[in-house]
Amino acid sequence: MDEQDRTAETESRGYDRRRFLRNAALGAGGLTAGTMLGGLGSSASASSLPRSMTLPRAARRGGALNVIALPPTWANYGNIISTFERKYGVKVNSANPNGTSAEELSAITSLKGQSNEPDVVDVAPSIANTGVAEKAFAPYKVSTWNTIPANMKNPKGYWYGDYYGVVSFGTNLSVQKTPPRSWKELLNPRYKGQVAIDGDPRSAGDAFGAVFAAALAHGGSLDNIMPGIEFFKELKDRGNFNATDCYPANISKGTTPVAIVWDYLNLGYKTTPAVFAKPSDYAVVIPSDGKFGNYYCQAISAYAPHKANAELWEEFIYSDEGQLLYLAGFAHPARYANLAAEHKIPAALARKLPPPSEYKGVVFPNQAQTNKAAAVLAAHWGPIMGVA
Numbered sequence: 001m002d003e004q005d006r007t008a009e010t011e012s013r014g015y016d017r018r019r020f021l022r023n024a025a026l027g028a029g030g031l032t033a034g035t036m037l038g039g040l041g042s043s044a045s046a047s048s049l050p051r052s053m054t055l056p057r058a059a060r061r062g063g064a065l066n067v068i069a070l071p072p073t074w075a076n077y078g079n080i081i082s083t084f085e086r087k088y089g090v091k092v093n094s095a096n097p098n099g100t101s102a103e104e105l106s107a108i109t110s111l112k113g114q115s116n117e118p119d120v121v122d123v124a125p126s127i128a129n130t131g132v133a134e135k136a137f138a139p140y141k142v143s144t145w146n147t148i149p150a151n152m153k154n155p156k157g158y159w160y161g162d163y164y165g166v167v168s169f170g171t172n173l174s175v176q177k178t179p180p181r182s183w184k185e186l187l188n189p190r191y192k193g194q195v196a197i198d199g200d201p202r203s204a205g206d207a208f209g210a211v212f213a214a215a216l217a218h219g220g221s222l223d224n225i226m227p228g229i230e231f232f233k234e235l236k237d238r239g240n241f242n243a244t245d246c247y248p249a250n251i252s253k254g255t256t257p258v259a260i261v262w263d264y265l266n267l268g269y270k271t272t273p274a275v276f277a278k279p280s281d282y283a284v285v286i287p288s289d290g291k292f293g294n295y296y297c298q299a300i301s302a303y304a305p306h307k308a309n310a311e312l313w314e315e316f317i318y319s320d321e322g323q324l325l326y327l328a329g330f331a332h333p334a335r336y337a338n339l340a341a342e343h344k345i346p347a348a349l350a351r352k353l354p355p356p357s358e359y360k361g362v363v364f365p366n367q368a369q370t371n372k373a374a375a376v377l378a379a380h381w382g383p384i385m386g387v388a
Contacts, residue, residue, distance in 0.1 A: 062089040065309040068107055068118045069099035075163055075264060075296075076329020083325060084316050090309050101127040108136045112303045119310040121299050124205075126367060128159040128297040137299040140311055142318040147338035152295060162317055163331035164295030165262035166362050167213040168354075170269060171283045172276075175257035179283040183217035183231065183290045186258070192239050196246040196256035200387070202377050209292055210260045211381075212365070212373060217290025222365040225373040226380065233384050243387075248275045251282075263354070267330035271352070286358040293362045295334070320344055327353075 065084075072078030081092045095116065096103060101123035108131070111117040123131065131137050132154060139157040142148075152161030171179035176194055180186050186195050198206035215221070215228030235241040244250055246259035252275045259266065263286060269275045270282040298317060304310045316322045323333035327349060339345050365373070382388060 062091070063306055063309055064091045064093055065306050065313055066093045066095065066116060066119045066304075067313075068095045068121060069097060069101070069104050070094055070122060071097045073268070074329075075331040076325050079328070080317070080322065080325045083321070084313065087316070088309075088312060090312070105131050105134075105136060108301045108303065109134070115305055117303055117305050118301050119304040119306045120301065120313050122162065122296050123159075123299065125159075125161075125295070125297055126370065128154070128299055129367065131299060132158045136302055138302045138304065138307070138310075140300050140314060142314050144318045144335060144338075147335045148318065149334065149337070152334050159297040159299040160318070161295045161334045162298045163264075163326045163333050164293050164364070165264045165331060166286055166291065166293040166359060167209045167260060168263035168266045169285050169287055170251065170259040170261065170266035172251055172254055172257040172259075173281055173283055175254040179285060180258060180287075181285050182288045183214050186235060186240060187238055189238070189240075191258055193242055194256070194258045195235060195240050195260070196242040196244055196250070196258065197260045198247075199245050200381075202374075202381055205294070206261050206265075208374070208377065209262070209294060211377065213260075213287065213290040213292035215290070216292060216363070217287070222363060222369045223372065225376050229377070229380055229384050236385060248272075252276055264330035264332075267353070284354070286354055286362075291359070291362040293364050295364070324349070 067081070070077040070081065072081070081094065084090065085092055093116070095107075095118070099107075101121075104118065104121040104123050105127050107118050108121065121131075128137075137158045141157040142160070145153075145157070145160075148160050152164075154160065169180050173179070176191065178190060180188075180191065180195075185191075197210040198204055201207035201211045211228040211232060212222075212225055213228070214231040215225045218227040218231050220227035232241060242256050242258075244256050246256040246261060248269050250256040251259045251269060259269075263284065266282075266284040270279050270284050276282045298314060300307070300310045300314065318335065320335075320339065323335045323339060324345070326333040327336070327339075327345065330353065333339070336345075
């Protein structure tokens, strides 16, 4: 890694989990949605928890599990945790729910030997690879290992992708009656003062994804994010860019009526009565151009105080039941292709999601491309956008 990449890597660690779904860390070129969702090769059929009977008895008697940085409203983690507790009688201790991926990794080493040491983490690929280098993780291959796409897992089992999201447009229809469906449409005067991203792309992963997606739609590539910065400068010059963070409350009250965030967040807002009284009040679309996605990774701490339950957690997360719980929270599970091929996705759940055709062409950058884009943003976003 050269000095520029090392700088970008360091700066990226401040991204917060509410916004952050960092980029793929494998391969020499960008990954496609087809690659991530297909190409699994031959594998054994998945089952609910095929390995549970071989796990240590301690795991099946109850006890505890320490998790960290898992907000209950993020990717359906509230339901995932409560279901795990009920199913196995394990008490889940959830620390620092809004923490960053970097804070998760730091907790593994800083709390080593203590009872509150994290057993498992859910981190960005860049942080997952750092964890492997620092020997912070214990290898473990779940029984559904062969159904996880090869480009979403460490080959030795030190980490594995659990779910991913795609940049989407959400529109509060009480304020804006015409939802945008492409990046070009966002330049229309009808969206004056309405288009918002989720913070500064130099520190917020959601916003980072938005700029990367805009670049793809305007002549850029996974190796060239600059057109995305230039697009947002034009959006600002036309008066359409709204610098306010698009938190759920800001979206619902109309402060930021057009919100560019991960699809699973927008779809969650759409179906949450506390945000929108009726799903029909909020439109969510995957843009027809500039389709960009990222994923998260599970890993077991090398110093896990409840190692058996950590393994049980991973078995549950990658079981059909666990993966479908992610999907119920509108996050795309790693094993989506396998579940679809075996007709295990309930029709009622599938109807709540955007049609698969909207995801055709989604791409995922590798780590070198991510580091390069982060460095370009760090150098040029402030001067071009006129912000500190």
